[in-house]
Amino acid sequence: MMRKLTLALLGATMLVSPALAADPAPVPASALVKEINIPHAQFTLKNGLRVIVHTDRKAPVVAVSIWYDIGSKHEPKGKTGFAHLFEHLMFNGSENAPGDFFQPLQNMGATDYNGTTWFDRTNYFQTVPTSALDRMLYLEADRMGYLLGAVTQENLTNQIGVVQNEKRQGDTQPYGLVEYAQIKGMLPEDHPYGHSTIGSMADLDSASMEDVRAWFRQHYGPNNAVLVLAGDIDVPTAKQLVEKNFGAIKPGPKQKPLKIEVPTLAAAKSEVMKDKVATTRIYRNWTVPGIDSADSVPLEVGAAVLGGLASSRLDNILVRQEKLAVNVSAGYQGFAQLGGIEITADVKPGVDPATVAKRLDEIIADFVKTGPTADEVQRVQMRTVSSRLAGLEQVGGFGGKAVALAEGALYRGDSNFYKTQLNELATVTPARVTSAMGRWLNRPVYALTVEPGERAAYEEAKAPAAPKVAAPIATVKRSPAPELGTISDLAFPKVERTKLSNGIEIVYAQRNAVPMTQVALSFNAGNTADPRDKSGTQSLMLALLDEGAAGMNSTQIAEAQERLGASIGTGASMDRTNVSVTSLSANLAPSLKLFSDIVLRPDFAPAEVERLRGQQLARIQSELNNPQGIAFRTLPPILFGKDHPYGISFTGTGDVATVSTVSRGEIVDFHHKWFRPEKATFFVVSDKPLAEIKGALEGSFGSWTATGPAGVKDMSAAPAAANPRIILINRPGSPQSLILGGQVLATKGTADLETAITANEALGAGFLSRINMDLRETKGWSYGVRGSINRVEGDVPYIISAPVQADKTGESIAALMSNYKAFLSDKGITTEERDRIIGGNIRELPGSFETSGDVLGAMQRNALFKRPDDYYATVATAYRGMTQEKLDASVRALVNPDKFTWVVVGDAAKVKPQLDALGLPIEMVTEAANTTASKTTK
Missing domain, CATH: 3.30.830.10 (Metalloenzyme, LuxS/M16 peptidase-like)
Known part of the structure; x- marks a missing residue:
């Protein structure tokens, strides 16, 4: 998530710590429930806004979560998808905070921010530094009480396009049309839950400015909302700040309760x-x-x-x-x-x-x-x-x-x-x-x-009609937004190191927020360790670990995890392979015993090998029917070349031919070569002290020794020379095209890439990047576009991912190229972009490491990229030294759009004429990757 290794261990002396000599019984759920408590206070403003305050001082951050009693179940006939559309509009600026809402969010260092809509509600949430709370409440109040004067027809038209592309993106996935059939099949058309939250293309097409205004006035009053503040906040401070920011907003109509029946079908x-x-x-x-x-x-x-x-x-x-x-x-x-x-x-x-x-x-x-x-x-x-x-x-x-x-x-x-x-x-x-x-x-x-089989015809949007001009709305001038307070640099948890008696290193940090322990056992393996002639071996081996071990079958292992409240999982990146366990600390000893059985003593029973082989082959076939799966199986071998260690599918599942023929012996051999003490490191975050953790791990893993030769990764091959072109993979009937563009950069992941990664936030990564703002927020052609420095240990790829509506495929690639060439020549990072990104990155550090999982991931990244344990405590200083000149130079030294290779998964009949105009060679692939593809080269 070894037969030979198991035999070798039979003769070894197992070291058992006193704590593990007699495992305690698992803590029952009833006892755990008594410990779960979120103490809080409540108050209500005169305008009806309900406010809930929970104090948690573990980090200098506050979660601001506002929930409106409006969801798709409240939509009248002909206005399906409208609650969700309005959620999008709420991010386009308000009367006293014009422009995209994500700009001030990034400025203040917000984390975990988004807005969502479902049948019952619409919510907006973000976690901000305590020093930014006043400004955050000002912004939420402004869009609650002072929005409509800032909503333009241009914004509305654009967000209709964005939502329709979000719909296309979901609909084009395998099984993506099922929800519509289920709702239609089980619920009457006039039932409040009788239509999807995303709505229909036709209803979205018809949304007008007057609809928007009526919707806001009807549903977005303070008396129709609940505001929760949780974190580094107390009730007196909350009352003062909430009254200051929200108190003047007038109440609106109160949402009336809906009487909803549970319908029963007349017959199956x-x-x-x-x-x-x-x-x-x-x-x-x-x-x-x-x-x-x-x-x-x-x-x-x-x-x-x-x-x-x-x-x-x-x-x-x-x-x-x-x-x-x-x-x-x-x-x-x-x-x-x-x-x-x-x-x-x-x-x-x-x-x-x-x-x-x-x-x-x-x-x-x-x-x-x-x-x-x-x-x-x-x-x-x-x-x-x-x-x-x-x-x-x-x-x-x-x-x-x-x-x-x-x-x-x-x-x-x-x-x-x-x-x-x-x-x-x-x-x-x-x-x-x-x-x-x-x-x-x-x-x-x-x-x-x-x-x-072939899908039925897709319900597409119509060409937008000329909108009815709406009269402008007078705006209300409020006092300026509060200044952001100062924030101290991140106090990253102290990282300690020790070793087991067999030499395995433990990298440890203590967190006390919840009584839980997370352990990641990381091996220097990864997808690059997979044998090229038997790709997918590692994925199959990992899937088999908990399907039988140490005399327990797969069902018994699953039941044991469930009784303990433990979760054991597996995963692999290009460079590392991980087996992890998350455990209630009270049940740590028996959880680690089960964990060690799965890691060290898997059975790889022949019957289970065949069963899991069938499941993996089904996953491969599923990837070959998924636009993302097709694209990410196709691009890496083209970018890196088939002889490069990264010139393989990024999914790690292998190919039909190789997975079909890998033997049990080859699976056991892979386990022996790569699951070894000298290739392993424990990363642990726990409320328990290091001495206790070491004792528990010593009892489970301290006597582990390896036999036979170790696996060796050859990372010496150079990437293939750049060969710019378009590979068009035909997917007939697709309403959306998935565009991937890529280049192998002249750098390694262990180099200092922080400046280039930071500069790329302005260009490609993040909501406010140039390419996302252009294709999503300006043109409305995509639900989201991203270009990223994909940091691996070795040669680093730069990859653009752009799902776009089919009729804008060619124009989208042209727009991407134009954005990159401009940024990398005379339109580099601006002063506003630099200050927003640098300031935001520094302020968001406390919120970025709120959980034990965040800390665990940071420790593993530091090890992979050869960084010191205190790296994140020093990164704020590094950010402050990044000038515009350094930021521009860092990206311009690495990224060259003239070297991009493009993969497009879409309907060739619609897409190819658009691509012809780009002047790049085109390779037509009539079948998905991993099949015998017929190609024509232009």
Whole structure:
């Protein structure tokens, strides 16, 4: 996520620390729930704005999260997608803060910022340095109370285009049209939840300025919102700042509660959809109650037992035992007033989908009748509670403490609703789960099968009509935005080092925010260690580690993790391979024992090798039906050359031919060569002291020795010479083209690249970069464009990724080239860009290392790029020394757009005439990478 190594270890003397001599019983979920608490206070302004304040002084940052009681369920007929469209407009500036909202966010060093819309709500959130809180509240208040005078027809037209490209980007993915079919199949058209949040192209086309103004006045009043401040803040300060910034805003109409029924189909409904997918997927769906129902927690638990756990019923039966499916899932999605149960099975290639569908229905029926066991319920409880506990280390973002408080306040009128849910989870019984599942899943099912084939015609947007001119709105002048306060340089946690008795180094930092330990065991391997004639071997080996080890089968390993509340996973970059464990610190000893069994004593059982081989082959085929997968399998061998260590697919999954033939012996051999003490380093972040961590790791890994020759990576090959051209991969019917552009830079990842990476924030990386602002915010041709220095240990590539609407493919490449050439010649970084980026990067440092995972990742990056342990404590000083001249010179010395090679995945019939005008050689690829492609060269 060894047969020989296992035999070698049998004769070794295992060192067991006193702490591990008798493993304590796992801490039960009920005890953990009692420890989860988010103390907070509340007050309400005279205009109705509800404010919740939680104090957390672990870092000098505050999460500002504002939730509006407006989502797509409130949209009238003909205005689908409007709540989401308006969310976009809220980032285009307000009357006293003109321009893109992301500019002041970057200036103040905001992290974890975004806005999202769903059926029940729209929210805006960011975590800012404490010294920037006053300005952040000023900005949020300005767009709540003083927005409309800044909304122009140009902004509206542009954001309609951006949202439509967001829709195209999601729709063009494999299975990307499923949600529309599910909603239509299960819900009446006039049901509040009866349309997707993204909306329809036609409704988006029709959005007018008057619609925008009416929407804002109806829904964005302070009395329709909840504001949460969580972090380095207290109630008196919060009251003063919130009253100062929001107090003068007048209330608007209060959102009236919607009466929503859970609809039941009159009879079972079955449909078949064709899509560009590699694997037939079978869906079973039911509408069920939302989180306003006592059945929500039992349904969540039941779905997890059925198909959400790694040891779920569906995994064990359909994937492991009967080998009819390569992937299964089941889950409960609870909205405020409606929920859904979705169950899926991806049919194993060569198996009759009807056979899988029959068995799937039999398993569901049996589970609904007999229910879960007590052990299954307890494993769901433990997994869920430990996951929620880990999330509480973060004050904001997508899932931190501010989110838990805001959701309860908005959806249930109770900011402590998170406690209600956790208590219900900790006390739910198998009988309650069985009762809820029977009550709702014995109703008629919506059954959908998505099978490989040509899609139906796509609903495209129309050419924009001339907008109706709206009268201007008088603006309200407020006092200037508050100044940003000063911020001290980052105090990065102290990093300590020690070694186990066998020489493995431990790199450690202590964090006490939550009682958890994260361990990453990093090997000097990575995708570059994969044998070229058997690419994908490493990926297959990693997938097999937890599918049988030390006498336990895959189900037993999954169950053991769930009982402990531990999570063991695997991953690989181009240069390193990692196996990691996140554990409740109270359960660290047994979690590390399980972790060591998986790392050191995997079985690689022949039957499991064949089963996981089939799953990996299915993943490869899925990549070959996904625009991103196709592009990232195609570009690297072209950029680097096939003899270069990085001249392989960045996905790491290998090719059909190589994965089909890799043997068990070759998998074992790879494990022996690369999973060795001399190639390993432990990176640990924990609330426990280093001495205790070392003792625990010594007991599990201290006697580990290696046998046989070690693997060797040859990194000496030079990259291929640049050969600028366009490789066009035909994907008929695609409403969007994916553009990748790339160049191998004349530098290594271990060089000092911070100045060039910083300068590239103005050019290619980040929302405010030149290329994203041009193609997204000015032209409206894309949902997002990015050009990045992809830092690896060796030769570094620069890669542009630009998903654009199909009819603007050629113009988009021309615009990209124009932006790069201008920046790299006479239109380099401006004073405003330099000050915004440098100031923002310094101010965002405290928020960038809020969690243990952030610190763990930073420690690993420092090791990979040969940087000192205190690197991040010194980076603010380095930023201050980056002048405009140094920033310009750093990028101009590396990036040359005349050397870019382009890969375009799109509908050749629409795209090729556009590309012909660019004057670059074009190679037409009529089939995706990894197949025998026919080419024509111009």
